[in-house]
Amino acid sequence: MEISVIGTGYVGLVTGVCLADLGHQVMCIDIDKEKIGTLKQGISPIYEEGLSDLLKKNISNKNLSFTSDYKEGLRGKEVIYIAVGTPQAMDGSADLTYVEKVCKSIARYLENDAIVVTKSTVPVGTNEWIKQTIEGNLQKDIEIKIVSNPEFLRQGSAVYDTYHGDRIVIGSEDAEALNILESINADFSIPIVKTDLRSAEMIKYASNAFLAAKISFINEMANLSERIGANIDHVAAGMGMDKRIGNAFLNAGIGYGGSCFPKDTRAVISIAKEADYEMPILENVVDSNERQRGIIVDKMMSRFERLKNKKVAILGLAFKPETDDIREAPSISVTEKLLEAGAEVCAYDPAARRNAEKVLSNKVAYADSVSEAITEADIAVILTEWKEIKKFPIEDYKKYMKSPIIFDGRNCFTLEEAKDSGAEYHSIGRPVVRDSVVYK
Ligand SMILES: NC(=O)c1ccc[n+]([C@@H]2O[C@H](COP(=O)([O-])OP(=O)(O)OC[C@H]3O[C@@H](n4cnc5c(N)ncnc54)[C@H](O)[C@@H]3O)[C@@H](O)[C@H]2O)c1
Numbered sequence: 001m002e003i004s005v006i007g008t009g010y011v012g013l014v015t016g017v018c019l020a021d022l023g024h025q026v027m028c029i030d031i032d033k034e035k036i037g038t039l040k041q042g043i044s045p046i047y048e049e050g051l052s053d054l055l056k057k058n059i060s061n062k063n064l065s066f067t068s069d070y071k072e073g074l075r076g077k078e079v080i081y082i083a084v085g086t087p088q089a090m091d092g093s094a095d096l097t098y099v100e101k102v103c104k105s106i107a108r109y110l111e112n113d114a115i116v117v118t119k120s121t122v123p124v125g126t127n128e129w130i131k132q133t134i135e136g137n138l139q140k141d142i143e144i145k146i147v148s149n150p151e152f153l154r155q156g157s158a159v160y161d162t163y164h165g166d167r168i169v170i171g172s173e174d175a176e177a178l179n180i181l182e183s184i185n186a187d188f189s190i191p192i193v194k195t196d197l198r199s200a201e202m203i204k205y206a207s208n209a210f211l212a213a214k215i216s217f218i219n220e221m222a223n224l225s226e227r228i229g230a231n232i233d234h235v236a237a238g239m240g241m242d243k244r245i246g247n248a249f250l251n252a253g254i255g256y257g258g259s260c261f262p263k264d265t266r267a268v269i270s271i272a273k274e275a276d277y278e279m280p281i282l283e284n285v286v287d288s289n290e291r292q293r294g295i296i297v298d299k300m301m302s303r304f305e306r307l308k309n310k311k312v313a314i315l316g317l318a319f320k321p322e323t324d325d326i327r328e329a330p331s332i333s334v335t336e337k338l339l340e341a342g343a344e345v346c347a348y349d350p351a352a353r354r355n356a357e358k359v360l361s362n363k364v365a366y367a368d369s370v371s372e373a374i375t376e377a378d379i380a381v382i383l384t385e386w387k388e389i390k391k392f393p394i395e396d397y398k399k400y401m402k403s404p405i406i407f408d409g410r411n412c413f414t415l416e417e418a419k420d421s422g423a424e425y426h427s428i429g430r431p432v433v434r435d436s437v438v439y440k
């Protein structure tokens with residue numbers, strides 16, 4: 001099929017590349033000319049294993065091309081995916097400015113009938129508004145059909161998720177459009193849920209809200225476990241064996257971040273407000289996550305009283321491993337709090353340094369390895385569970401640090417490893433290990 005994908009962020013790029021790899025003729029459009037220039041050369045602006053190879057392969061076999069010119073990008077296209085950002089507005093709702101601009105550009109430049117598919121995460125009812133906005137601005141007598149096709153990929157494993165996701169959701173009131181989308185997606189060999197527009201939009205928000213709630217739930221259980229002498233690793237393992245609960249998303253830590261959970265949970269609360277309905281569970285999930293982001297610095301404060309002039313090594317800045325993204329990463333607030341308390345911060349991240357430098361205070365120094373970051377440090381704080389950070393032996397911290405005191409926000413080491421390491425080890429939801437003793 002002749003397909004156009006609008007927006008080359010995580011979702012747009014991976015969608016475009018994967019559809020091209022299935023044999024469709026895909027043209028990706030982005031208003032960011034610099035990005036388009038980079039993409040044309042086969043260079044992925046996104047840190048994701050395997051993506052660059054797929055990108056180059058499909059550019060060279062002429063299934064995939066890039067443009068910032070809407071007229072060229074929409075010419076003769078039968079299916080048009082919208083994959084631009086829907087960031088959080090000041091009031092917590094989803095900001096649809098980019099989507100609106102896209103609708104107006106489609107209306108202005110499209111010259112043939114087409115199916116418009118929304119991949120962006122948008123509030124319930126938005127797809128109907130998209131149809132009206134395009135139709136209200138059309139320059140030609142053409143027919144537009146609308147399908148909601150929310151995206152469930154995770155950053156860092158986006159290509160894998162596209163081929164191995166648990167389900168593909170497509171929603172439309174138009175049976176023919178639904179069938180065409182079903183046939184495009186059939187090649188991914190993933191179960192397809194066919195539904196109406198509003199339910200498809202709601203499935204996306206409800207799924208993210210549920211996952212965020214699961215994380216906040218286990219985080220609160222972890223905080224309680226610390227206070228009563230239980231070990232959250234054992235608690236989560238025991239809970240997760242119950243198939244009704246499931247063992248995924250039960251890793252306690254310093255809270256969820258990233259470009260989706262924080263904004264999507266707030267968007268649901270905002271949608272509910274519009275519908276004059278209160279959602280106390282979700283409101284508390286958001287508050288609980290805010291509190292969780294602060295607990296690692298609180299733990300340091302209660303251990304040291306003062307952090308002034310302490311040299312703190314931050315290990316991991318990305319909101320999770322295998323991505324260079326630091327949007328809503330806990331590292332942002334932890335770094336701010338440490339600097340406010342007068343600490344000297346030296347950070348290491350295998351991929352996110354370039355993005356971090358744009359956002360974090362210029363008082364933060366950067367290291368090129370774990371060992372360099374922790375050299376002569378008073379405290380090491382682990383914020384992202386990168387493989388490299390998990391693999392760095394806990395017993396080696398004492399070789400480099402002034403005093404081997406570790407605050408691990410991602411439970412990278414077992415208590416057994418910590419016990420024989422010579423390090424003082426504070427983690428989440430587990431007893432402290434000090435002088436080889438596990439303190440309950
Ligand atoms: N990032 C994820 O893991 C993920 C997963 C599932 C769903 N989503 C949702 O998908 C959507 C896109 O997310 P993202 O992270 O890929 O976005 P992003 O913000 O990283 O990228 C959006 C891209 O759209 C481009 N753009 C903006 N306005 C444009 C316009 N008028 N015309 C053409 N291009 C334009 C920008 O230049 C940018 O390259 C959001 O709604 C998000 O909630 C994201």
Ligand SMILES: O=c1ccn([C@@H]2O[C@H](COP(=O)(O)OP(=O)(O)O[C@H]3O[C@H](CO)[C@@H](O)[C@H](O)[C@H]3O)[C@@H](O)[C@H]2O)c(=O)[nH]1
Pocket residue numbers: 121151152153154155156208211215248249250251252253254255256257258259260261264319320
């Ligand atoms: O047990 C867990 C699992 C995750 N997290 C944190 O939760 C956040 C999000 O992680 P993850 O879901 O792996 O990353 P995203 O790439 O943000 O993906 C989520 O958000 C996307 C955008 O909507 C959806 O498409 C995905 O299905 C959904 O998993 C990160 O900060 C993780 O550290 C935990 O703290 N504990």
